Amino acid sequence: MPKVLISDELSPAAIQIFQERGIDVVEKTGMKPKELAAMIGDFDGLALRSASKVTPEVLAAAKQLKVVGRAGIGVDNIDVKVATARGICVMNTPFGNSTATAEHAITLMMAVARQLGSANSTTHEGKWLKNKYMGVEVTGKVLGIIGCGNISGVYLRNAKKLRIFRT
Numbered sequence: 001m002p003k004v005l006i007s008d009e010l011s012p013a014a015i016q017i018f019q020e021r022g023i024d025v026v027e028k029t030g031m032k033p034k035e036l037a038a039m040i041g042d043f044d045g046l047a048l049r050s051a052s053k054v055t056p057e058v059l060a061a062a063k064q065l066k067v068v069g070r071a072g073i074g075v076d077n078i079d080v081k082v083a084t085a086r087g088i089c090v091m092n093t094p095f096g097n098s099t100a101t102a103e104h105a106i107t108l109m110m111a112v113a114r115q116l117g118s119a120n121s122t123t124h125e126g127k128w129l130k131n132k133y134m135g136v137e138v139t140g141k142v143l144g145i146i147g148c149g150n151i152s153g154v155y156l157r158n159a160k161k162l163r164i165f166r167t
Contacts, residue, residue: 003023003042005046007052009049010071029051033053036054037055041062042063047069051077054079059082059086070090070092073093073097110138113135113137119133
């Protein structure tokens with residue numbers, strides 16, 4: 001049975017996917033590279049996010065490792081050159097969080113339009129300055145993300161689904 005080490009916190013859904021496919025999963029998060037190197041020896045796969053560092057030392061200790069899967073866009077925490085030289089496949093999920101990031105950007109734009117940050121701060125100070133923080137209404141305005149990357153592309157594909165209507 002293949003074994004995968006999960007070295008950063010992943011969604012329980014990810015762990016379930018591995019297990020449903022007959023893969024033995026071991027979770028141990030928060031390891032430094034030396035700890036990861038000491039543990040990686042008999043694993044076939046390594047799943048991580050951005051906290052774990054896959055150094056040449058970690059890869060040298062990985063006797064059975066076939067794949068490193070990064071749940072995220074970049075692979076800057078993985079020594080791809082050394083992994084490739086050792087025949088270890090490095091993968092990432094470049095679109096994995098694009099929808100969430102696009103939605104977050106839109107949410108932040110809405111918060112700025114309504115001055116929520118400043119209103120929240122002054123309210124916590126015991127002030128109620130409702131006339132100062134009126135903000136602007138978004139209804140009837142165009143709100144979007146301009147860019148050429150994954151995030152704006154996801155937003156553009158889903159733009160027809162996002163509408164603000166006056167009721």
